[in-house]
Amino acid sequence: MATELVMPRLSDTMDSGTIAKWLKKVGDRVEKGEIVAEIETDKANMEMESYAAGILAKVIVGEGQSTGVGEPIGVVAASEDEVKEIQGQTPPTLAEGKQAAQQAAEPAQVPPEQAGPPAKPQIGQTEPNERIKASPLARRLAQEHGIDLEDVAGTGPAGRITKEDVQSFLQQVAPIGRTEQPATVVTERRPAHAPEKPSEAAEGLRGAERTEMTRMQQTIARRMAEAKATAPEFVLTAEFDMTEARDLLSSLSGVEGAPKVGPNDLLIKACAGALARHRDVNAGWEDGIVRYHRINIGFAVAVEGGLVVPVIKDADKKTLGEIAQETKDLIDKARHNKLALGDYEGGTFTISNLGMFGIDQFTPIINIPEACIMGVGTIGPKPVVVDGEVVVRQRMRVTLSCDHRVIYGAEGAAFLQTVRRFLEHPLLAVL
Amino acid sequence: MPEMTYRQALHDALREEMQRDPNVFLLGEEIGIFGGSYKVTEGLIDEFGPQRVLETPISEGGIIGLATGASMTGLRPVAEIMTINFIVVGMDQLVNNAAKIPYMFGGEAKAPIVIRTPSGAGHQLASQHSQVLESWFAYVPGMYVIAPSTPADAKGLLKASIRDDNPILFVENVLLYNEKGEVPEGEHILPLGKADVKREGEDITLIAYSRAVHMALAAADALAEQGISAEVVDLRSLRPLDIETVVSSVRKTNHAIVLHEGWKRYGAGAEIAAEIQEHAFDDLDHPVERITGAEVPLPYATSLERAALPRVEDVVMRAAFILGRDKVGV
Numbered sequence: 001m002a003t004e005l006v007m008p009r010l011s012d013t014m015d016s017g018t019i020a021k022w023l024k025k026v027g028d029r030v031e032k033g034e035i036v037a038e039i040e041t042d043k044a045n046m047e048m049e050s051y052a053a054g055i056l057a058k059v060i061v062g063e064g065q066s067t068g069v070g071e072p073i074g075v076v077a078a079s080e081d082e083v084k085e086i087q088g089q090t091p092p093t094l095a096e097g098k099q100a101a102q103q104a105a106e107p108a109q110v111p112p113e114q115a116g117p118p119a120k121p122q123i124g125q126t127e128p129n130e131r132i133k134a135s136p137l138a139r140r141l142a143q144e145h146g147i148d149l150e151d152v153a154g155t156g157p158a159g160r161i162t163k164e165d166v167q168s169f170l171q172q173v174a175p176i177g178r179t180e181q182p183a184t185v186v187t188e189r190r191p192a193h194a195p196e197k198p199s200e201a202a203e204g205l206r207g208a209e210r211t212e213m214t215r216m217q218q219t220i221a222r223r224m225a226e227a228k229a230t231a232p233e234f235v236l237t238a239e240f241d242m243t244e245a246r247d248l249l250s251s252l253s254g255v256e257g258a259p260k261v262g263p264n265d266l267l268i269k270a271c272a273g274a275l276a277r278h279r280d281v282n283a284g285w286e287d288g289i290v291r292y293h294r295i296n297i298g299f300a301v302a303v304e305g306g307l308v309v310p311v312i313k314d315a316d317k318k319t320l321g322e323i324a325q326e327t328k329d330l331i332d333k334a335r336h337n338k339l340a341l342g343d344y345e346g347g348t349f350t351i352s353n354l355g356m357f358g359i360d361q362f363t364p365i366i367n368i369p370e371a372c373i374m375g376v377g378t379i380g381p382k383p384v385v386v387d388g389e390v391v392v393r394q395r396m397r398v399t400l401s402c403d404h405r406v407i408y409g410a411e412g413a414a415f416l417q418t419v420r421r422f423l424e425h426p427l428l429a430v431l
Numbered sequence: 432m433p434e435m436t437y438r439q440a441l442h443d444a445l446r447e448e449m450q451r452d453p454n455v456f457l458l459g460e461e462i463g464i465f466g467g468s469y470k471v472t473e474g475l476i477d478e479f480g481p482q483r484v485l486e487t488p489i490s491e492g493g494i495i496g497l498a499t500g501a502s503m504t505g506l507r508p509v510a511e512i513m514t515i516n517f518i519v520v521g522m523d524q525l526v527n528n529a530a531k532i533p534y535m536f537g538g539e540a541k542a543p544i545v546i547r548t549p550s551g552a553g554h555q556l557a558s559q560h561s562q563v564l565e566s567w568f569a570y571v572p573g574m575y576v577i578a579p580s581t582p583a584d585a586k587g588l589l590k591a592s593i594r595d596d597n598p599i600l601f602v603e604n605v606l607l608y609n610e611k612g613e614v615p616e617g618e619h620i621l622p623l624g625k626a627d628v629k630r631e632g633e634d635i636t637l638i639a640y641s642r643a644v645h646m647a648l649a650a651a652d653a654l655a656e657q658g659i660s661a662e663v664v665d666l667r668s669l670r671p672l673d674i675e676t677v678v679s680s681v682r683k684t685n686h687a688i689v690l691h692e693g694w695k696r697y698g699a700g701a702e703i704a705a706e707i708q709e710h711a712f713d714d715l716d717h718p719v720e721r722i723t724g725a726e727v728p729l730p731y732a733t734s735l736e737r738a739a740l741p742r743v744e745d746v747v748m749r750a751a752f753i754l755g756r757d758k759v760g761v
Contacts, residue, residue: 135716137685156717156755163685163716164755 002082003052005074007067010039010046011341013219017041018066019073024056027083030076037073042219043308044339052076057083134161141166171230172287216306227368231285231403235363238416242379243394245426263379263396264353265324268297270422270429271374272315275349278415282348283406284369298347298367299327301334308334309367311347320430355379361397371406372415375399396423432613440582440614441471441547441603444589445509447618449479452507455593458485458494459511459547468513469549469608491521498544499529499598507593512548515564515602522567529598530573543596545589550578551642551692552740553605558728561736563693565602566702569669576669577623578602580644582612584667587621595623604642624671628680632662635686635750638677638703640666643690643741650690650746657747659754669699677703678710685716686753690746695723717753722746 007017020038024030032053039046057077061067077083132149134142138161142149145166152169154161202208213221245266252258275282275295283291295316298309310330312323333339350367355378364375377397384393398419402412422429435443449455456479457472463486466473476484487494491512498508512518518525529542552561569576575597579585585603592599629644630651637647644665651661662680666673681687687707689700700721707719725739 136713137716140713157752160717162755 002057002075002077002086003054004072005036005048005050005052005076007061007069007071007073008039008048009069010041011043012345013043013223014041014069016066016068018215019061019063020045021063022059022074026056026059028056030054030056040215042215043344044341045337046341050076054078055080055083057086132161133159135163137163138166145170214305216308220306223368224365227366231366231368232405233366233401234404234409234412236400236402236409236412236416237361237397238400238420239395239397240420240423241384241393242396242423245423246379246394248426259321259324260328261320261324262327263355264299264351264376265320265327266423266426266429267351267353267374267376268299268312268315268323268327269318269320270419270426271349271351272297272312272318273422273429274415274418276316277418278411280411281372281407281415283371284348285371285403285406286369289406290369292348294346294348296346296348298344298350298370300350300352300364301331303334303337308339308344309347309350310334310339310343311345313346350374351376355396361399363399364401366401366403368403371403372412373401375401432615434611434613435582436608437579437582437585437603437610437612438469438471438608440586440612441589442473442475443614444586444593445472446475446478448509448590448593449475449483452593454505455507455509456483456485456501457509457511458487458498460487460489460494460513462486462511467511469603469605471547471603471608472511491517491519492524495521495524495529495544495546498546499524499532499542502529502542502544502598503532503540507543507545509545509547509593512546514560514605515548515550516560516562518546518548518564525568525574525598525600526571530571533597534573541596542598545592545599545601547589547601547603549603549605549608551604551606552724552729552736555731555733555736556605556729557731561729563691563698563724565600565669566693566697566699568600569672569699569702571670573598574670575599575623576602577667578604578641578669579667580607580629580639580641580665582610583614583619584621584627584665586614587619588623588667590618591620591623594620599623602641607642607645610645621667624668624673626673626676627665627667628662628676629665630661630663632660632684634660634684634754635688636662636664636677636680636684637688637690637746637750638664638666638680639690640669640699641692643692646741646743646746647690649743650750653743653747654750657751657756659750659756661750666699666703672702672706674703674706674710678707681707681711681719682714685714686750687715687719688722688746688749688753689719690722690741692741693724694726695721696726698723720749720753722749 018040020040022037024036030036030050030053032051033049035047036050037048039048054076056074058075061073067073075086077086133154134149141163147166147169149161152161152165155165156162245263249261249263249266252261272295279291282295283289294314296311296313297315298311300307300309312326315323330343333343348370350370350373352364352373353376354362355376358378361377362375364373366373375398379394379396381392382395383390400412400416445457457475461468462472463476463481463484472484494510498510501508512521529544532540532542550563550565565576565578568574577588577592577599579588589601592601630648632651637650639647644663647663651663654661662684664677664680689703691699700723704719704721708715722741722745724741727739729739730736
């Protein structure tokens with residue numbers, strides 16, 4: 001029996017993928033578990049294994065082409081005869097393809113009695129062409145936000161989708177990054193909050209040229225806009241004395257066998273320690289307040305054409321040396337586009353450091369669904385008053401953007417106080 | 432501002448205009464010594480004499496025909512038709528003559544008449560005396576149909592109507608004559624064909640005119656208790672129709688109910704609903720609904736009469752339903 005290969009969901013924010021490369025040609029033998037294609041997701045290039053053995057009978061989505069998660073990309077036939085049969089077939093209709101995709105993506109949602117004999121296609125059980133009932137206003141809003149109305153549940157009279165339904169859908173979209181179920185609400189195929197297209201005349205005047213956005217850029221654009229649209233943020237800024245931290249770190253340099261530790265590593269260590277003492281800050285907004293038991297700290301790494309946020313898992317349980325080594329490895333992987341899914345998923349807190357560019361301070365955008373992100377500025381000498389004397393100290397400014405639905409001012413401030421204690425007395429952080 | 436009844440406001444408007452312009456005269460059945468069936472013209476015959484307060488036989492065709500002819504010669508007649516139910520026999524004069532004259536004479540002749548008449552159901556006046564027929568006239572190009580809901584609007588709009596050169600049906604309401612309200616002192620004139628937002632709101636627009644405005648306001652009060660903020664738009668004029676005010680309200684609230692007495696089919700609500708969807712289709716979150724009287728000649732029995740008239744509770748229930756607030760747990 002032939003098996004349809006469908007676009008797998010390879011990350012929790014992925015809603016569609018691009019075939020970077022087919023490693024098998026039509027007619028090639030394919031073993032179960034063998035890698036058949038490379039898929040470019042919104043975050044990384046991943047390999048796709050075949051879950052069937054047989055012959056690649058058909059390629060539905062070619063190299064460089066994209067399709068939604070759960071949509072068919074190719075067909076593996078069991079025998080040569082079947083290959084001919086499949087190749088002789090007319091291409092499946094959109095409705096059939098969609099149906100197959102739905103079955104593949106939502107296996108749990110097919111009631112057992114309907115699942116019945118697997119060979120029988122279930123065409124006709126649903127009516128994919130049935131018109132969606134939505135108010136004119138809801139349709140307009142959906143279009144403006146790039147939402148597919150098929151994904152929105154209608155609560156109006158006769159199940160009509162109303163303005164309120166679209167608005168509450170928009171609010172749900174934000175925390176979706178973390179939901180476990182496949183093929184849930186985020187299936188928008190265009191980036192949300194698509195800006196209005198400027199007129200051709202205006203584009204001409206600017207000498208504008210549209211660039212093809214990479215999946216990473218699309219993801220960043222979507223998530224940042226979602227964060228700004230949904231998370232009511234407040235911002236806390238504090239200046240820390242980094243003189244002792246600097247001294248501690250430089251005392252290690254040149255020592256034989258010592259790991260190379262930078263201020264960023266110490267910062268991760270300090271934040272992890274502080275999060276362990278302020279569990280309410282190690283939290284997120286996923287349709288409500290969620291507290292995270294693990295402390296996984298992400299840090300933003302600039303890469304060509306965007307940024308990625310690899311995550312140090314259980315940072316509170318790791319030594320400064322381990323953190324330093326892991327950070328170095330992850331940055332290395334990020335720069336070479338080699339990050340695996342597990343390297344950047346599951347963060348609970350994010351740090352973004354622009355100190356190396358001489359930035360004094362900045363306000364980062366929350367990495368939803370996480371509740372907090374810390375923006376770190378440059379470390380530099382400044383005159384400060386210590387014991388009534390003006391002295392020169394190494395100072396650093398950090399800014400904490402917080403989702404006020406999850407965190408309140410006093411909690412954020414108390415957390416920063418602990419971070420300060422750790423950084424200003426760095427031995428405390430590593431003890 | 433002094434408070435006065437709707438009746439008094441109309442009376443003052445007539446009196447002030449008669450004092451101002453000697454060409455203004457009144458005519459109608461029992462409007463002199465009896466003071467009018469609803470006492471709007473009471474005392475005016477004493478002040479202005481029988482030449483300017485002309486008692487007529489029961490002859491609606493004659494009243495409107497006389498008024499139309501007089502208006503063409505430069506006078507400014509204000510005719511009273513006892514109730515709108517009786518206007519039907521004068522309809523030919525109004526529709527075929529008054530409304531056509533400015534067009535058919537190339538603008539050289541005008542017919543500046545005002546026909547005052549009460550519309551609507553009273554208390555048990557039965558099917559022949561409880562009708563709402565103004566939309567028939569609003570259908571006719573050349574006619575103006577003005578229908579105030581408050582004493583202040585009644586005064587400002589009647590004075591403006593008397594000064595206007597178009598043939599105007601000025602619709603009063605049987606149950607509004609005793610309605611009290613503040614009326615600005617001194618010369619108070621309102622523009623014709625301009626709707627008025629009687630109450631501002633965010634969630635739903637209730638569109639009404641004449642007495643139904645008061646039902647809409649009562650419904651808005653009840654809805655406020657449920658946390659629904661209703662905006663009440665008083666049309667004040669069916670023709671010209673100020674659709675801009677209506678549409679800009681609906682653009683804000685995305686929901687609309689048109690509320691009026693009389694029948695639903697081919698009624699004013701049909702026209703307004705059509706205009707809203709033409710101009711604000713993409714702003715609608717629900718079809719425009721109409722709440723009107725039942726499609727029957729109005730019954731005489733009190734219980735049946737009540738059941739056949741639109742009610743404030745209907746408006747409250749429909750608005751809550753439209754906004755999805757009648758669901759359990761919301």
